Amino acid sequence: MNTALRIAVADDEPFLRTYFQDVLPDLGHEVVGAAATGKELVELCQRTKPDLVISDIRMPDMDGIDAAAAISEDRPTPIILVSAFHDPEYIARAEQRYILAYLIKPVERAHLETAIAIVRRRFQEFESLRQETKDLKQALEDRKTIEKAKGLMMRKMRLSEADAFRTMQKLARDQNLKLVQVAQRILDADDSNPRR
Amino acid sequence: MAGFGGRSMNRTSAARRGRFWVRTAAVFLLLAVSIGSAATVIILQQLRTVRLVAESNERNHVGLQAGMIGADLAVVLSDLRVLTEALALKDFLATGASEDQGRLAAELQRFLESKSNYTQVRFLNERGNEIVRVGAGRGRTSVVPKALWRSQAGPQYIERAYELSAGQVFVSPFDLDFEANPTGPPQPTIRFASPVFDRDGDMRGIVVLNYDGNALLAALRQASISSAGRTMLLNADGYWLYGGADADWAFMYPERGEDNFAKRYPDAWPAVLGSDAGQVATASGLFTYRSVQPFQVDGLTVRLQAPHDLRTVPLRTGYVWKVLTFVPPTQLPGGRGETRSRLGLLYGVLLPVLAGLAWIISRYREEREQAFEDLRVNEERFRQLAENIDEVFWMIDLPSGKLAYVGPAFSKIWGQSCDSPLSAAGVWPTGVHHDDVSAVARALVDVVETGGFELEYRIVRPDGQERLIRDRGFVVRDEAGRPYRVAGLAEDVTELRERQQRELQTQRLAAIGEAMTGLAHESRNALQRSQAGLEMLAKRIKDRPDAEAILGEIQQSQRHLHRLYEEVRGYAVPIRPEREPCDLGELVHDVWEQLSVARVGRDDQLVDHRNGQSLVCSVDHFSIGQVVRNVLENSLGAADPAIVTVAYEPTDCAGAPALRLRFHDNGPGLDAQQLQRVFEPFFTTKSRGTGLGMAISKRIVESHGGTIDVRNSAGGGAEVLITLPRGSV
Structure with missing residues (x-):
């Protein structure tokens, strides 16, 4: 502190x-x-x-x-x-x-001392809240990407939802990547993706 | 405004013009009926008099004419008597000699020459033969030779004379003799005949005397000028003998038929025929008539003959003529014609004059009414002004000094009835503050010379309230410039002056505030430097307690200075309350808690009486907290330990629901000076106070539309009353 x-x-x-x-x-x-x-x-x-x-x-x-x-x-x-x-x-x-x-x-010195202490505390709380929000946001984004990739696989390879997810997990393990990175690659590779 | 006024003026002026003409017509009618009828009556009366005189004149005229005719003819009868008794005639009858006959002729000629009104005299013997004839014509008489004598067949009436006894006379009708003057106009004639007896008393013949009617008619003609109209003579059958113009003698000419009075004036004839004398007014004119019976001679028997038959009638009733005058209406003085022309003249002159008079009268009336209306409007305006202005309008008559008028606003300002506007000394106005009495009296006395005054003085009302009066008086002068009245306007300027005072205060505060804001900012920088210096210095003298003590004192002073700046600035800046619902009970408690630092080591108490009611008001939480803080700080400074009681009472403030906070402490209360000056800025009894706390509090409360008062409680201690409108909670 x-x-x-x-x-x-x-x-x-x-x-x-x-x-x-x-x-x-x-x-x-x-x-x-x-x-x-x-x-x-x-x-x-x-x-x-x-x-x-x-x-x-x-x-x-x-x-x-x-x-x-x-x-x-x-x-x-x-x-x-x-x-x-x-x-x-x-x-x-x-x-x-x-x-x-x-x-x-x-x-006065006393005012500064008090203000600095309180500001530091508030800023820490503020920053931790900010970080938390940022993490939650990222998690949400990742989730969305994974869901999209999963949907793509189910459609293209005619897999069930569970099979699609399992396939993606296996890919991640094999290539030592995060699940979201795998999902992103799947989406990037897809020709029908309008972003390409 | 002008347009509206103009239109309404037009409308009223049109209505006024209409009224004016109606009134003019009414006045004219009234005048015409009253003056016109009076004038008509007078004129008619006058004309009636004239007519009566005229009628009487006619009667007189007719009477005179009748008398004259009677007198004339009476002479004829006596003449005839003389002739029948003449000596020459008697002699001739006795002798029958021709010289006697000559003498007789000479005698008769002399008689005829001496009389002018006979045309012929004859003597006929008992066989009807003419013995002597003497004629008169053109101023001479002559014995007519026998050769020129006409046959004696003669008119029958001659023969009748033979039947008479002595003294009797036969009179023929008044008619025309066509023979007397064969070449000239027929001769109006009356024939008189009387028998002649000889000395033995035997009837031997008759004397016939022809009376010349012209003389009679000429006399009538001459006299007729005294009549207003036409003079007429009628025979008993109503035929004109004279005055009928072309109808004269109509009975002599059978071919002219029955052209008589009865036919021409049938409406007048019965009256004329029916009485001997009188007047008859007919449509054709006024007839004045009188019967003439020419032969009323006593002792004389007269036979007379009516015009158409030979009956013998009594003289008295039979031989009647009528003398008349006929005045047509247009010639009758005072008659219809004259009445018409006189009245026409009257109205022709009178009516325009009356119309002019009516116009003048109603014009005068209208001007009077207008003047009256103007006066009324002016008075109404004055009354409205005097009664509705807030000022007291007053007037004093000079030189009596009597109060002539005092406006109704007096009672409101002076707080007493208008009946007693004068002071005990009997001068205007009553209730003047004793310090101002002499100034008011002097102003009222001097105003005659100064011409006017403007003065402010205080009055004390019966309820003890003091009001500030501004009175402006001025002298009113008459046309000659002499002062005869002092008039004035007195107004209550208490509130005005207070407001002006407040405005001045606000302005002053704003100016101070502006200066203080700048000053405070600058001072903060300076204080900041000073503070920094103090702290840095303190570090460097830590080992020197004496210097540290001095530094502590400097630090203290600097903090005081800082607080002073801030408070002055806080007092001076405009207050704009930001209201929100706030429980004042909680607020008081919060403030009390904030003051715990000041209560360290003390045993103070806060007692509150909430009474379970809502204490929520819409106020600026911060600034009202500041007010409460000031009040509580004062209480804490007044006693140790302090016991502060707060009571909350629902009330109203300027008609709106409000809450009153009553703070009571156990201090010594305030002395008179403190009570009076407690809200004055910079007034303080504390050694370290700025004297702004209560002044700021007052500003804050008033900015909320509330009031704050300080007084001493009956049970001792100070009492602060804060009333705040509830606002929209």
């Missing part, structure tokens, strides 16, 4: 970048880089692939929210926004997927 996180920070004020670099290690984390602008932050994240991003909103050339969107697109990363502003416009824009906390300046 309390393992060190690799954190990327961004603020246009050098003093606050210094502050983050000073205080975050005290909380047991590593600051992988401090960016002064949104673009720098995006670049930093592409390069260092941090576990967490803490960013100001108002920055030259790209603000924190746009940067967060760019970073998340590249790689799911939890993001904490820190700003002196909490206009409804900002709040609405910040409601995107990977922004997990929005702190109003002035923030």
